[in-house]
Amino acid sequence: MVKHIGVLTSGGDAPGMNACLRAVVRMAIYRGIQVSGILRGYAGLLAGEMRAMDVGSVGDIIHRGGTVLRTARCKEFFEPENQALAAGKLKDAGIDALVVIGGDGSFRGAQALMRHGIRIVGIPGTIDNDIPGTDYTIGFDTAVNTVLDAINKIRDTATSHDRTNVIEVMGRRAGHIALLAGLGGGAESILVPEVPFDLDEVCARLLRGHDRGKLHSIILVAEGAGSAVEIGKRIEEKTGLETRVTILGHIQRGGNPTATDRIWASRMGAQAVEALLRGQSNIMLGVRKGELVEENLDKALTERNGLDEPLYRLAGVLSI
Incomplete structure (x- = not known):
């Protein structure tokens, strides 16, 4: 008993x-x-x-x-x-x-x-x-919605400045937050630790969007896939597009x-x-x-x- x-x-x-x-x-x-x-x-x-x-x-x-x-x-x-x-x-x-x-x-x-x-x-x-x-x-659901809210806000300023934004989210071993938030937020590329990525392809996708008149681009990176700071630096070098990096960090754990x-x-x-x-x-x-x-x-x-x-x-x- x-x-x-x-x-x-x-x-x-x-x-x-x-x-x-x-x-x-x-x-x-x-x-x-x-x-x-x-x-x-x-x-x-x-x-x-x-x-x-x-x-x-x-x-x-x-x-x-x-x-x-x-x-x-x-x-x-x-x-x-x-x-x-x-x-x-x-x-x-x-x-x-x-x-x-x-x-x-x-x-x-x-x-x-x-x-x-x-x-x-x-x-x-x-x-x-x-x-x-x-x-x-x-x-999990709250964290995904927290990231979505951040994507929406970052997209506003990215559009105003015609920028590419790389956003790093939590997920050292798993890319579930990045995947759902990226799909729900319309990210151009989603980089996760489970799937190897080709940065040249990521850059080619960005340039195709830019050439057809896109005013912003969002790249979502799970922390286990690599450093958003390093990825953002390499994207700007390869494409010439102005790129900014945002690391959301522990904001994803909090909130109602x-x-x-x-x-x-x-x-x-x-x-x-x-x-x-x-x-x-x-x-x-x-x-x-x-x-x-x-x-x-x-x-x-x-x-x-x-x-x-x-x-x-x-x-x-x-x-x-």
């Missing part, structure tokens, strides 16, 4: 984490289960930073970005002795199940706790949308979550509690073809979430 659930947010923050936390806490209380929030992820767990949560603890947070539990990256948690120590902290607090909201690194930490007898449910929270086993991760992120986060948080009460463990909640699903956490951590190649090809066709 699950009598006491812990919840933590770990890794990079993502808009919608607060909505998810709210759902976990309130569903647990509704089902008569005690719930505790763990501050600062695994670092806070090792330090014993826990607090009892009630209905009021998660009031007025569904619309807020970031995470009220705060988060941290914790290298010490990779050590087996610290994993055992953390599991002991949970047991000492009477916590027999844990909901972890985060990315793949957070889930690996969760599995370490499971090996010490803690029931685990993972909820994918990362703006990168790079978790296998799910079509969607909490925060979209309706999509709030709704899926709420559904996942509630379902996590229900899954634990059914005796489930070592699972991750996800979204497949518009449906909420439960995936084996081992499977989610061994597979790879690749780029949507047909969508990438479509973006190239539509930007001719």
Whole structure:
């Protein structure tokens, strides 16, 4: 029987984490289960930073970005002795199940706790949308819309000055933000780490657009594909077109979550509690073809979430 659930947010923050936390806490209380929030992820767990949560603890947070539990990256948690120590902290607090909201690194930490007898449910929270086993991760939709808003603003000034603008977005290992924002924003080229690119072809596309009278061009670069500063410099050298570079950086992590992120986060948080009460463990909640699903956490951590190649090809066709 699950009598006491812990919840933590770990890794990079993502808009919608607060909505998810709210759902976990309130569903647990509704089902008569005690719930505790763990501050600062695994670092806070090792330090014993826990607090009892009630209905009021998660009031007025569904619309807020970031995470009220705060988060941290914790290298010490990779050590087996610290994993055992953390599991002991949970047991000492009477916590027999844990909901972890985060990315793949957070889930690996969760599995370490499971090996010490803690029931685990993972909820994918990362703006990168790079978790296998799910079509969607909490925060991704908000991040894409943040980038789209930036593209719209940059296009205004680019048109006024007849410039090419290179915009760097987050995505060291995955180009999902760049792809969707680039397709939605009408970028001329989208450079992602999954697909090798030919800068000469990128420049040729720019020149063809310029020759037919285009007043601006947008190149979207996922950070894992290369340095936007270096790419922008080389484009200007090769084409002679005035080029500016914008690095959006951590602005993509913040802001009020979209309706999509709030709704899926709420559904996942509630379902996590229900899954634990059914005796489930070592699972991750996800979204497949518009449906909420439960995936084996081992499977989610061994597979790879690749780029949507047909969508990438479509973006190239539509930007001719």
